[in-house]
Amino acid sequence: MKISIIGTGYVGAVTGACLAELGNHVVFVGRNKEKLDLIRSGKSPIYERNLDDLLLKNQERIHATSSIPDAIHQTNSTFICVGTPSNKDGSIDLRQVEDVSSVIGSALCSSPDYHTIVVKSTVLPGTTEELVLPILEHESGKKAYVDFGLATNPEFLKEGTAIEDFFHGDRVIIGANDTNSRSTLQNLYIPLDIPIYSTSIKTAEMIKYTSNAFLATKISFANEIGNLCKKMGIDSYDVFQGVGMDTRIGPHFFRSGIGFGGSCFPKDVQALIAHARAVGEETRILNAVIQTNNEQPGKLINLLKKHVYPAGKTIGILGLAFKPDSDDVRESRAIPIITDLLNEGASVLAYDPVAMENFRPLFPSITYAKTAGEVLKCDTILIVTEWKEFEDLDYKNRIVIDGRRIAKAIDEAAIYEGVCW
Numbered sequence: 183m184k185i186s187i188i189g190t191g192y193v194g195a196v197t198g199a200c201l202a203e204l205g206n207h208v209v210f211v212g213r214n215k216e217k218l219d220l221i222r223s224g225k226s227p228i229y230e231r232n233l234d235d236l237l238l239k240n241q242e243r244i245h246a247t248s249s250i251p252d253a254i255h256q257t258n259s260t261f262i263c264v265g266t267p268s269n270k271d272g273s274i275d276l277r278q279v280e281d282v283s284s285v286i287g288s289a290l291c292s293s294p295d296y297h298t299i300v301v302k303s304t305v306l307p308g309t310t311e312e313l314v315l316p317i318l319e320h321e322s323g324k325k326a327y328v329d330f331g332l333a334t335n336p337e338f339l340k341e342g343t344a345i346e347d348f349f350h351g352d353r354v355i356i357g358a359n360d361t362n363s364r365s366t367l368q369n370l371y372i373p374l375d376i377p378i379y380s381t382s383i384k385t386a387e388m389i390k391y392t393s394n395a396f397l398a399t400k401i402s403f404a405n406e407i408g409n410l411c412k413k414m415g416i417d418s419y420d421v422f423q424g425v426g427m428d429t430r431i432g433p434h435f436f437r438s439g440i441g442f443g444g445s446c447f448p449k450d451v452q453a454l455i456a457h458a459r460a461v462g463e464e465t466r467i468l469n470a471v472i473q474t475n476n477e478q479p480g481k482l483i484n485l486l487k488k489h490v491y492p493a494g495k496t497i498g499i500l501g502l503a504f505k506p507d508s509d510d511v512r513e514s515r516a517i518p519i520i521t522d523l524l525n526e527g528a529s530v531l532a533y534d535p536v537a538m539e540n541f542r543p544l545f546p547s548i549t550y551a552k553t554a555g556e557v558l559k560c561d562t563i564l565i566v567t568e569w570k571e572f573e574d575l576d577y578k579n580r581i582v583i584d585g586r587r588i589a590k591a592i593d594e595a596a597i598y599e600g601v602c603w
C-alpha cells in the first residue's frame with residue numbers, strides 16, 4: 183500500500199517506519215524541516231530504540247514532505263498521527279486534528295483516486311464522526327464511506343518499546359463503519375499475525391481511552407495498596423507478585439512507587455474525566471486515580487524528610503525521564519519532586535542518561551551531572567526513573583529514597599526507604 187503519515191512525533195514516526203518494514207510505501211508529512219531531513223537520511227526524529235535501524239533499512243520505501251496535498255496525491259491511505267494535547271481545564275485540544283483534516287479534505291477534492299483516512303491520534307469517542315468527517319466532506323465536496331474511506335485505528339505503543347509493541351502487540355483495533363475502510367485496514371495488518379478486533383469508529387475510540395484509563399487505574403491502585411503496605415511494613419511488590427498470579431487480575435502494571443507520567447496517561451484520563459462531566463457523568467474512580475497519582479511524589483519527599491532536612495543540602499536525583507528508555511520528560515515525576523526540593527531550600531544535582539537536554543529548559547538553575555557516578559557523590563539520593571544503568575552504581579554509605587525500586591540500592595544503601603515497600 184501507499185500510505186501518508188501526518189505527524190512525525192512518537193506515534194507517526196514509529197507507525198510509519200513499521201508500516202514501511204511491512205513492505206508499504208510511506209510518505210511522512212511534518213512541519214519541522216529538520217525532522218523531515220532526518221527521516222530522509224534514515225535517522226530517527228525521536229529517541230526510540232531501533233527506530234533508526236528501521237528507517238535506514240527501509241529508506242527506499244520512505245519519503246518525507248511538508249505538503250499534505252503532495253502526500254495525498256502519491257498515496258491511497260492517510261494516517262492522522264498529530265498530537266492531541268490537553269487544554270488548561272484537562273479537556274482535549276483538537277486544533278491540530280481539525281487543521282490537518284481541513285487540508286486533507288481540500289486535497290481529496292482534487293484527488294481522482296479512492297482514498298482512506300485513518301485517525302490514529304487519540305481522540306474522544308465521537309470525534310472522528312462528528313468533527314473529522316464533516317470537515318473532510320465539507321472541504322472535499324465528497325461523501326464519506328462512498329467517495330472516500332474513513333476509519334480509526336488507535337495505537338497501543340509504549341515509549342521505549344514501541345517497535346516491539348507494533349509487531350508483537352496483543353491486538354489491533356480497527357474502528358470502521360463501512361466494509362471498504364475496514365478491509366483496507368485489515369489487509370494492512372494481516373501480515374502481523376496479531377488478533378484483529380473490528381468495531382464501529384466510536385467504539386474503537388472508546389477502547390483506546392478505556393485501555394489507558396484502566397492501566398492508569400491499576401497503577402494508582404497499586405500505589406494506594408503500596409502506601410498502606412508501607413505503613414504496615416509489608417513489601418507491596420511481594421503482594422502484587424502474589425496477586426498478579428491470578429489470571430483474572432494479571433501481573434502487569436502493578437509497579438508501585440511515585441506514579442505515572444508521560445504524554446498519555448495523565449492527559450487521557452483527564453480528558454475522559456472532562457468529557458464525562460460534559461455529558462453529565464461523574465467518574466469517581468478516575469478522579470481518585472489522578473488524585474492518588476498527584477500525591478505519590480510527595481510521599482518520596484516525606485520519606486526524605488524523615489532522614490534529612492533538605493534546606494541547604496544538595497540532593498542527588500537519579501532519573502528525569504518519565505520512564506526508562508525514553509528522553510521524554512512530559513509529566514515526569516521528577517518535575518513535582520524537584521519543585522518541592524527547591525521550595526524546601528535544597529540544591530539539586532541531577533542525572534539522566536538521555537533526558538537532561540529536554541529537562542534543562544524546565545529547570546535551568548539546577549546542576550546537571552555528567553555521569554550517574556557524579557550524583558553518587560551526594561550523600562542523599564532520590565531515585566526517580568528506573569534506568570538499568572542505575573542497577574550498577576555503588577550505593578554504599580548513602581541515604582537512598584527510592585521511587586522506582588532499584589535492587590542494588592535496597593541491598594547496599596546505609597539508609598534505604600522505598601515509597602511503597
Ligand code: UGA
Pocket residue numbers: 304337338339340341342394397401434435436437438439440441442443444445446447504505
Ligand atoms: C502508555 C500505554 O502503556 C500504551 O499502551 C499507550 O499506547 C500509550 O500510553 C499511549 O497512549 O500513547 P507510555 O505512556 O509510553 O504508554 O508508557 P508506559 O509504559 O505505559 O508508562 C507510563 C507511566 O506509568 C510511566 O511514568 C511509568 O513509570 C508508569 N508506570 C507504569 C508505573 O508507575 N507502574 C507500572 O506498573 C507501569
